[in-house]
Amino acid sequence: MSELRIATCTYQEFQPEMGTPIRTTAGHPRFALSYQIAGHAKLVTPAWALVKANLPEDAYEFQYRRQLSAAGLDAIRAELYAIAGAYDxxxxxxxxxxxxxxxxxxxxxRTHFARWYAAETGELVPELGAVCAPKPWDQGGLF
Known part of the structure; x- marks a missing residue:
């Protein structure tokens, strides 16, 4: 099997040269895309109940990580490999x-997935879209 590399992005910022676009949202995009989605990673998609729960981030991430762990790393990798492998x-x-x-x-x-995946595999999952500038304490600065 070839090595599977994973990255994340928004639908809005994605460009085809970035890689194989894979849906991980409970709902479909409600706007036109200039590219075709390769597939839907259902094991990575948060459950509707979690999406609608309106939890603080730490509680959301805890529940989402439980969902990912229940699905299992091997099954998630297999699903992503099957979608990406059909393309490139x-x-x-x-x-x-x-x-x-x-x-x-x-x-x-997707940020929570990237942290979970890195913890499970040691492989980083880069974000390809715009991100906030790091806070001073994230850079070893003020605190």
Whole structure:
């Protein structure tokens, strides 16, 4: 099996040269896309109940990580490999969502997935869309 590389982005910021676009949202995009989605990663998609729960980020991430762990790393990798493998394994499988990360206070399941995946595998999952500038304490600055 070829190595599967994974990245994340928004539907809005994704460009085809970034990789293979994969849906990870409970709902379909309600706007026209200039590219075709390769498939839907259902095991990575948050459950509707979680999406609608309006939880604080730490509680959301805890519940989402439980969902990912219940699905299992091997099954998630197999699902992503099957979708990306049908297109182009030489470019990253790009997990797409609606939420822009450059808005203060916003969070997204794709960031939580990236942290979970890195913890499970040691492999980093880069964000290809715009992100907020790091806070001073994230850079070893003020605190």
């Amino acid at each position: 394994l030489d470019s990253p499988a790009v997990l797409l969502c609606f939420d822009r990360l450059n808005k203060p206070g916003y969070f997204c399941h």
